[in-house]
Amino acid sequence: MSALDDQTILRETATRVLDAHGLVLEDVEIRRSSGMPQVRLVVDLPEDQLGSADLDAVADASRALSEAVDADDAVLGSAPVLLEVTTPGVDRALTERRHFRRSRGRLLALDTVDGTRYRARLLAVHGEDLHLRQEPGRDDRGRPLKLPQGTPERPVIPIAEVTTARVEVEFDPPADLAQLLADAETTAADHPAAQKES
Incomplete structure (x- = not known):
């Protein structure tokens, strides 16, 4: 060999x-x-x-x-x-937990097994769960889009339920991104799924 x-x-x-x-x-x-x-x-x-x-x-x-x-x-x-x-490049598919951990703070496009499509910022990875903040983007006139009625702004999705995920190229991340990530880590630790692990 x-x-x-x-x-x-x-x-x-x-x-x-x-x-x-x-x-x-x-x-x-x-x-x-x-x-x-x-x-x-x-x-x-x-x-x-x-x-x-x-x-x-x-x-x-x-x-x-x-x-x-x-x-x-x-x-x-x-x-x-x-x-x-x-290096992997931004078009790499996120498939492993470590890929998601490295992508904290990034804007993702992801699909889940139930057919739901998300455009959301990955705020934390706690255990096997992704803590997201949905960011629907803007329409062709630059106006902010709204989430559909009843859609959670901060969904928590198990990695096992993600079928595809990629980082979206972003030129203007939020100015308060560091604070968002810090707050999300605290919130993720208090989440019921995290409490079951401890």
Whole structure:
């Protein structure tokens, strides 16, 4: 079995190098074509941090990973390989709890198993629940849209009920976002689902 087939050493090496740069390994993608194999490492911030990975940190980690691969044939084998280090990008589907934790404060478009569609800001992830604040957006004239009658402004949705979720690109997040997140953490801890866990 080649080093590209068994990714154990690659993952261990990447995890060690990325940790030194404040990053985590999100995924490994290997593409084999008629030419040189391509290994793409998708990296991100640890789940307890908000925002996006700093491009300078990603570039530094990429150089360190290249040096580690060059120094040890056990990582990717002795044949030439094109190594790429990248971040997930905003169009990544949110599928894991850690993806949602990193997206706290972001505006999401998500669908649930019962067919409900939400455009909402993710304020907290507590246990396996997403604490949201619905933000319906604006119409084509720029007027704020209203939530349908009887729709909760701050729904709590189990991650297991989410069928699709993506971050929406946003140019003007709320000025009081830090306070919203802090308040939501307190509220989430007092939520009945959270009390059952403790």
